[in-house]
Amino acid sequence: MxxxxxxxxxxxxxxxxxxxxxxxxxxxxxxxxxxxxxxxxxxxxxxxxxxxxxxxxxxxxxxxxxxxxxxxxxxxxxxxxxxxxxxxxxxxxxSPSIAPTTIQLSDYGQRLTAQPAWQPEERPEIHFRYGRSDMDLFPLALWRKLQSRHMAANRQWMDYTQDTLGSRPLREAIAQYLARSRAVRCHPDQVLITHGTQQAVQLIAQLLINPGDTIALENPGYVSSRKIFQARGAKVLSIPVDSDGIQIERLEQQCRQSTAPVRLVFVTPSHQFPTGALLPLSRRLQLLTWARQNGALIIEDDYDSEYRYSSRPIPALQGLEAQSPVLYIGTFAKMLFPGLRIGYLVVPEANIQSESPSTNASLSSSQTLIDVFGQARWLSDRHSSLLDQAILTDFITEGHLERHIRRMRLCYARRQRALVNALEEAFGNRVQFLGAAAGLHILVQFDLGLSHEAIHGRARAAGIGLENARLHYSVGAGMDESASEGKFILGYAELDEVAIALGIQRLAAALS
Ligand SMILES: Cc1ncc(COP(=O)(O)O)c(C=O)c1O
Missing domain, CATH: 1.10.10.10 (Winged helix-like DNA-binding domain superfamily/Winged helix DNA-binding domain)
Structure with a gap:
């Protein structure tokens, strides 16, 4: 010892x-x-x-x-x-004899503390939890077999990697998968392996946004991304969303009114979060034109569009034109399981400009944008687990990924139908739901003459967990609290049909 x-x-x-x-x-x-x-x-x-x-x-x-x-x-x-x-x-x-030390945080740390802190989840009996896949249906035995294969083959997975972008075979597998299933146009050398969406957005904010820069986000929109940009010190324009996704006219209007140019816009075009709207082709093309005209970049967060139920998967915005100004983000959190912490960022092919501190002159660098993302990743946390990357590569190239997605799509479609049927039966026209065409959640609006808090509280008391959609609405700039009144996100991927029916029955009794 x-x-x-x-x-x-x-x-x-x-x-x-x-x-x-x-x-x-x-x-x-x-x-x-x-x-x-x-x-x-x-x-x-x-x-x-x-x-x-x-x-x-x-x-x-x-x-x-x-x-x-x-x-x-x-x-x-x-x-x-x-x-x-x-x-x-x-x-x-x-026992402490001196008062605890007070530490002065950086500006970043202070902006972070100004945000609501992360709270550990309560576990109600039946939780319509959002953001999870059904882990019981994951082919664990197969994963373990691939793991053993790689562990036995050699010990390279124990070492650091030489490749700052992530394992090359995995990047090749992802580039091919994205071309096949999402019509994304990319070369493996444009793909950066990340620890999921969150890290991809964090790296983008670090490398492309200075404190005080202006960016545009969907409203309502994914709160975890908003927090990253706010902590970075960006000025956020909140662009309203309607049943067709982000309103491009409003983006153009707010962009014209902004004193500073808008550096980037964050969108979820294939399944707007949390409303579930699908951005039609006309708006996608308008958005690309707007970005080109304004020298802005688009972040496309394509987080769950593999699960589309009512029509074929729609191609990604990124692939609509060659050399599009799009940073495309995807994650295996929904396709496989969130604890894997593997995702990807497809970076546009671009050189970088850097300012010489002594002359303030703009210099063209021989480095490309993806090189810089690789460096930032390496500096931040080196790389993702090499063993997991190797397993995932086989999982994709041997066809297991797409087989798993097909199987889960059928299962989640059944669960979603069970949820919608149960809601309609229990609440009739006193409930509306959005976003059922794709994904692993629906956005529900209750019209029961009960306050938002009362719905949440009564559900909790009955052992039913509903996710509050309010978090994702940014109040101000033309939107008040009433926009999210009675709105909840109901995830259904983790619950089987029996639990879903029972949960909604209990919810209806609690809210009657
Ligand atoms: C809009 C959106 N993007 C991305 C993600 C996935 O993030 P990550 O890959 O960091 O787990 C989620 C998760 O729930 C999400 O809601």
Whole structure:
């Protein structure tokens, strides 16, 4: 056992006394728990570079005071039962005698604390939880088989990678998958493997947005992205969404009124979050034109469009034109499982411009935009688990991914139908729902003459969890609290049809 002790040779306190006090404090504070074996005196003397008698003197005193005990043939241990009086002394010793230190946060840290803090989820009995796939239906045995295969093949997965963009075979597999299923146009060298959507947006904000820059977000829109840009210090224009997604005329109008150019716009065109609207082709083309004319970039968050029920998957915005000004983000959180923490960012092919600090002149750099994303990723957290990347590569190239998606699409479609039927049966025309064409959630609006809080509270009391849509609405700029009144996000992917029917029955009883 390594015992972290520090003896100060300059101190006038004898070394055995220093040692005695430090071991005693470690016992009283619980750092050395009861029955913990202590290092042998010879070994400790060697590691601290002191004489063995120094160690013996301090051990003897701790033994005589009842902190330590010896067991013949086994060594010296912390006493199993510490006398009450010693524990009281410990309480005194560990009680803070000085006020906790106050730390000055950076501007970023302060903007972060201005946001509502993340709260751990409660677990009601039946939770219409959003953002989860059904983990019980995941082909775990197959995943384990692929894992064993890679673990046995070699030990490269234990090392750092040389590739700052992520494993090349995985990037190739993703580029091919995206071309096939989402009509995304990209080369594997435009693909950066990330720890999911959140990291992709974080890197974009770091590399492309300065504090004070103006950006545009959908309203309502994905709150986790809004938080990233707000913490970054961006000025946010909230662009209203209607049943066809982001309103391009409103974007153009607010952009004209803005004193600073809009650097980028964040959209969820294939399944607007949280309303579920599908951005029609005409608006997609308008958006691309707007971006080109204004020198802005579009972030396309394509988070769950693999699950489309009422029509064929629609092609991504990114692939509508060659060299589109689109940063395309996808994630395996919904296709597979969120704990995997693997996603991807497709970066447009572009060179970068940098300012020379001495002359303020714009310089063209030989680096491309994707190179810089790779560097930022490497600096931030190096790379994703190489073992997981290798497993995922096989999972995609051997056809398991698309097979899994097809199977889950049928299952989620059944669950969604069960939810919609149960809602209609229980609430009739007092409930409206949006976004049923795709994804793993619907947006529900109750019209029951009950306040938002009452609906939430009564549901919770009946053991039913509903996700509050209010979080994703930005109040101000033409939108007030009434826009989200009675609106809840109902995720259905994790619950089977029986649980869904029972949950809605109980909800109806609680709200009647
Ligand atoms: C709009 C949107 N984008 C992306 C994600 C997935 O994010 P991540 O890949 O960071 O888990 C979610 C998750 O729920 C989401 O709602």
């Amino acid at each position: 390594d015992l972290a002790l520090h003896l100060n040779l300059q101190d006038t306190t004898p070394l055995h006394q220093q040692l005695y006090e430090q071991i005693r404090d470690a016992i009283l504070s619980g750092r050395l728990p009861p029955e913990q074996r202590l290092p042998a005196s010879r070994a400790l003397a060697q590691s601290l570079q002191v004489s063995r008698s120094t160690i013996s003197l301090s051990y003897d005193r701790l033994l005589s005071e009842g902190y330590l005990e010896t067991r013949v043939g086994s060594g010296t241990f912390v006493c199993a039962q510490l006398p009450e009086t010693l524990l009281q002394a410990g309480a005194i010793a560990s």
